[in-house]
Amino acid sequence: NAGVTQTPKFRILKIGQSMTLQCAQDMNHNYMYWYRQDPGMGLKLIYYSVGAGITDKGEVPNGYNVSRSTTEDFPLRLELAAPSQTSVYFCASSATGGRSPLHFGNGTRLTVT
Amino acid sequence: EDQVTQSPEALRLQEGESSSLNCSYTVSGLRGLFWYRQDPGKGPEFLFTLYSAGEEKEKERLKATLTKKESFLHITAPKPEDSATYLCAVLNNAGNMLTFGGGTRLMVKP
Numbered sequence: 001n002a003g004v005t006q007t008p009k010f011r012i013l014k015i016g017q018s019m020t021l022q023c024a025q026d027m028n029h030n031y032m033y034w035y036r037q038d039p040g041m042g043l044k045l046i047y048y049s050v051g052a053g054i055t056d057k058g059e060v061p062n063g064y065n066v067s068r069s070t071t072e073d074f075p076l077r078l079e080l081a082a083p084s085q086t087s088v089y090f091c092a093s094s095a096t097g098g099r100s101p102l103h104f105g106n107g108t109r110l111t112v113t
Numbered sequence: 114e115d116q117v118t119q120s121p122e123a124l125r126l127q128e129g130e131s132s133s134l135n136c137s138y139t140v141s142g143l144r145g146l147f148w149y150r151q152d153p154g155k156g157p158e159f160l161f162t163l164y165s166a167g168e169e170k171e172k173e174r175l176k177a178t179l180t181k182k183e184s185f186l187h188i189t190a191p192k193p194e195d196s197a198t199y200l201c202a203v204l205n206n207a208g209n210m211l212t213f214g215g216g217t218r219l220m221v222k223p
Contacts, residue, residue: 004156031209040122042213043157043200050209058210090156097209099145099164104156 002026006091006105013081013112021076021108023091031097032074033058034066036087037107043090049074050097081112115140117214119201125220126191134186134199134217142206146184148177149200151216157200191221 007022025032030051035043045058049068063085065077074093078085089108094100118137126132138146145164149157161170163179170177174195176187186199198218202211 040215042117042215043202043211044213045210048209092156099162099204101147101159101162102149102157102211104158106154106156 004091004093004103004105006089006108008108009106010109011111013078013110015081015083015112017081018077018079019081019110021078021089021091021110023074023076023105024072025074025091025093025103026072027093027095027103028071029093029095029103030071031094031100032068033092033094033102034064034074034076035090035092036060037090038087046076046089078110083112086110086112115203115205115212117201117203117212119199119214119217121217122215123218123220125222126188128192128221128223129190131187131189131191133188134219136184136186136201136214137182138184138201138203138212138214139182140203140205140212144204144206146179147202147204147211148184148186149202151198151200160199188219191219193221193223195219196221 004025033048034046044060047066049055092102092104148160151157161177166181198216200216202213
């Protein structure tokens with residue numbers, strides 16, 4: 001059982017470039033989330049999805065977009081990358097949302113220069 | 114706005130030296146308080162959920178407790194393999210979003 005798989009593990013972007021961070025889960029979870037983690041700042045929610053075709057903004061959505069066409073996949077799109085988007089990005093899933101524990105991937109470390 | 118503050122930011126212990134990590138929170142109606150463990154280069158891993166004041170949960174050398182204002186993660190006779198960053202998060206009555214604290218980095222020396 002792979003759980004939550006994120007690709008790539010590392011990426012360096014130039015300012016203004018775009019990219020997609022991939023996330024896939026094989027646990028048939030309805031809820032999926034994207035977080036960013038900056039040193040000492042805690043995890044901040046970017047976007048989340050409660051099922052295929054349904055997405056909603058989290059705490060820090062500006063500069064990002066998501067889609068959820070299948071239960072398994074939840075890609076995060078960065079348009080016009082900025083240095084402020086340098087961070088570690090984590091994808092997570094949960095069975096029922098709310099009190100259900102999150103299962104995290106191992107992250108994508110992104111540097112924008 | 115929900116807030117979570119963890120202290121200390123970093124804690125160095127000798128193997129076998131018990132201690133506690135603190136998670137102070139303000140939340141508009143607590144639905145749950147969560148503890149996660151994060152190893153370097155990895156995603157957080159779920160440890161416990163606490164739902165109401167007075168509740169306690171245990172797992173090996175770890176015990177989590179909850180009051181109306183804070184939670185403690187007690188570590189008894191820690192081993193080097195307990196070294197990690199421990200994250201606390203709260204869920205309010207309104208929705209599906211967790212609010213995380215900044216974490217406590219625990220280092221246990223042999």
